[in-house]
Amino acid sequence: MTRFLACIALALTLAGCAVTAPRTADTAAVTFIVVRHAEKVDASRDPDLSPAGHARAQALAASLGERELAAAYATEFKRTSQTLAPSAEARGMAITPYPAGQPATEFAARLRARHPRGAVLIAGHSNTVPDIVAALCACTTAPIPDHEYDRLSIIRIGADGRARLDVTRYGAASPAP
Structure with a gap:
């Protein structure tokens, strides 16, 4: 019963994130695609991805398909850049590091200023x-539990500045806690 109520609360929280922009991707001036790093090999400070994590990184690249990317950003930790590596390599692009400790509002403002168009991973x-x-979306979002690796958040910001958040899943389902 507790798990059911938690799922209902999460669904209501995510439903409240949608802002009133048109539902077609064509109206988006910029799209930000945000993921947590994939599964790591251990709990050390800067671990590599596990085999499941490498598979998830490949699944991310596959889920993006042929989508052009204007940029890719990862923190200074190996697991984030390894998560984006297949997507960036498929497009012949470098991954730009950003400090994990940078306040989210500052990072989001920097992203919006640097990327008025295109898609950013x-x-x-x-x-x-x-x-x-x-x-990025000026909305409320649900926390990410430690066991969750499959959330894909897509923020589309129209030319009018209005944002819409879509949350989907990619790759294998995250294991239950």
Whole structure:
């Protein structure tokens, strides 16, 4: 019963994130795609991705398909850049590092200023992604539990500055806690 109520609360929280922009991607001036890093090999400070994490990084690249990216950003930790590596390599682009400790509002403002158009891929951490997403869409977002790796947050900002958040899943389902 508790799990059911938690799912209902999460669904209501995510439903409240949609802002009234048209539902077609064609109206988006810029799209920010934000993910948490994929599964890591251990709990050390700067671990590599596990085999499941590498598979998830490949699944991210596959989920993006042929979508052009204007930029890719990852924190200074290996697991975030490894998560974006297949997507960036497929497009022949470098991954731009950003400090994990940078306040989300500052990072979001920098992203919006640097990227008025196109699609931007961002990898962060369970304790930073919700704040980055919230700062980009000016909405409330649900926290990311430690066991969750499959959330894909897509923020579309129209030419009028209005934002819309869509939250989907990619790759294998995250394991239950």
